[in-house]
Amino acid sequence: xxxxxxxxxxxxxxxxxxxxxxxxxxxxTLLFLVSLFIxxxxxxxxxxxxxxxxxxxxxxxxxxxxxxxLKPVVILLLFTVVMNLFLTRGGNTLVHFWIFTITxxxxxxxxxxxxxxxxxxxxxxxxxxxxxxxxxTDGMESLLHPLNRLNVPVHEVAMMMSIALRFIxxxxxxxxxxxxxxxxxxxxxxxxxxxxxxxxxxxxxxPLFVSAFRRANDLAMAMExxxxxxxxxxxxxxxxxxxxxxxxxxxxxxxxVVMMFAVxxxxxxxxxxx
Amino acid sequence: MSIALEHVNYVYSPGTAYEKQALKDVSFEIEQGQFVGxxxxxGSGKSTLIQHLNGLVKATSGRILYEGQNIxxxxxDMRKLRSQVGLVFQYPEYQLFEADVLSDVCFGxxxxxxxxxxxxxxxxxxxxxxxxxxxxxxQSPFELSxxxxxxxxxxxILAMRPKxxxxxxxxAGLDPKGRDEILDQVEYLxxxxxxTVILVSHSMExxxxxxxxxxxxxxxxxxxDGSPREVFSHYKELEKVGxxxxxxxxxxxxxxxxxFDVLPDATTIEEAADEIMKSFEKTRSSx
Numbered sequence: 385x386x387x388x389x390x391x392x393x394x395x396x397x398x399x400x401x402x403x404x405x406x407x408x409x410x411x412x413t414l415l416f417l418v419s420l421f422i423x424x425x426x427x428x429x430x431x432x433x434x435x436x437x438x439x440x441x442x443x444x445x446x447x448x449x450x451x452x453x454l455k456p457v458v459i460l461l462l463f464t465v466v467m468n469l470f471l472t473r474g475g476n477t478l479v480h481f482w483i484f485t486i487t488x489x490x491x492x493x494x495x496x497x498x499x500x501x502x503x504x505x506x507x508x509x510x511x512x513x514x515x516x517x518x519x520x521t522d523g524m525e526s527l528l529h530p531l532n533r534l535n536v537p538v539h540e541v542a543m544m545m546s547i548a549l550r551f552i553x554x555x556x557x558x559x560x561x562x563x564x565x566x567x568x569x570x571x572x573x574x575x576x577x578x579x580x581x582x583x584x585x586x587x588x589x590x591p592l593f594v595s596a597f598r599r600a601n602d603l604a605m606a607m608e609x610x611x612x613x614x615x616x617x618x619x620x621x622x623x624x625x626x627x628x629x630x631x632x633x634x635x636x637x638x639x640x641v642v643m644m645f646a647v648x649x650x651x652x653x654x655x656x657x658x
Numbered sequence: 659m660s661i662a663l664e665h666v667n668y669v670y671s672p673g674t675a676y677e678k679q680a681l682k683d684v685s686f687e688i689e690q691g692q693f694v695g696x697x698x699x700x701g702s703g704k705s706t707l708i709q710h711l712n713g714l715v716k717a718t719s720g721r722i723l724y725e726g727q728n729i730x731x732x733x734x735d736m737r738k739l740r741s742q743v744g745l746v747f748q749y750p751e752y753q754l755f756e757a758d759v760l761s762d763v764c765f766g767x768x769x770x771x772x773x774x775x776x777x778x779x780x781x782x783x784x785x786x787x788x789x790x791x792x793x794x795x796x797q798s799p800f801e802l803s804x805x806x807x808x809x810x811x812x813x814x815i816l817a818m819r820p821k822x823x824x825x826x827x828x829x830a831g832l833d834p835k836g837r838d839e840i841l842d843q844v845e846y847l848x849x850x851x852x853x854t855v856i857l858v859s860h861s862m863e864x865x866x867x868x869x870x871x872x873x874x875x876x877x878x879x880x881x882x883d884g885s886p887r888e889v890f891s892h893y894k895e896l897e898k899v900g901x902x903x904x905x906x907x908x909x910x911x912x913x914x915x916x917x918f919d920v921l922p923d924a925t926t927i928e929e930a931a932d933e934i935m936k937s938f939e940k941t942r943s944s945x
Contacts, residue, residue, distance in 0.1 A: 570769030
């Protein structure tokens, strides 16, 4: 049921990608996301697909698992596709039906936009699948360290982020449990109109909030009893250090970005309207 | 009038790294009116098992028959099943949500489609059954003590008038007094209404004291099934899987080993006391 939501989860496995320094993964993911926007050609998407495919393969995370992570964005995806398909004007008209018109550039934009969005989600979920929440925040903190000079509370933000990430699966599990408990009392979440369904959520949301506050309280207590007082003077048990594999990963990603850039600009290759 | 499981298997998250077989070929039948205990160490599949009984979890393979009907048949009325097989989850107080106790207990009957008056009557009846003090009926459930919250939550299930009551660790986190009160009330309900009761517990003492049949789960499989005396006579095997017999059974076995003329299979303190008294009488009369 609700446990099927996989976005933002960690998938434990032994792989080269899992072993990479979290900073590498964060920077490379950002580069990948940017690379999707610096070009808009068919060949560019082919390059991106190959790159993403290689990374997924190396990460040993089953493709099925990653695809499942797309579920929550399906609605956004459909919305974008439909909007682009019918509202973009330009090029020859392909289909005309009552007030709906599909043009070549409409089709083109909507297809490419859909692929782009899917790759955005897949690319970033590869990062969360292969990096433990702790690793992720460690990397974030170390990358954002320079901001400390501007009086940005980097450590605190990183800590809040890691707690938020860590709580996603816990709260999902909790939701599942509460839903089941209310279903055992005859609650029905599947039928009825929108208002009835929204009302049916109250028996889930109230206990969920109560439990979230209780957990937050417990966690704060546990942290304080271990003398946590923020990032000042705090040392790390495992300080982050770049290894040879990390450098290789950087080089590989930079090469990919350069290729994306070049392909989009200098290789004229068109297939029909794409 | 019974619940029967036939070769039930259940696999969590099949096809992922988290895949885990939670239940392996579990079969048993529970007659209407029985008081059954389910024991097993943490992660042995107890909680998964009981969630099958009212169809909250669907078995990967196998059948579950309630009153002779397969609950996985198409068009089977799951909501009716859920109101007849009342399932009280672990820490049920976390499901409370209404502004006051009475309306919270009304939630179940309301979902059954009863009129507001009928709901309230049922809720009051259920709260009375669990010994919930009347002065707190209009209080917010979040302001109650742990024991009272637990009672209110159990009443929430009883208000649906189930024929089968399944309780998952109903006494976890309660003090000894609260524990005894809740279990005594469950036993009273069982005797008064002839309700089937299925009790999941970690406490061998509680199980031995109240139930007439024990099902032992180990790594998703049914390991033992029988009366408390039968099951606890296998105390060595139980220890191997992280369980134990009630303390008093150990005392009786020790007495036997040291030459006292007692039958060592007592599972409750009362039985043990009787047995020891008998033994004394025998030695006195033989002198």
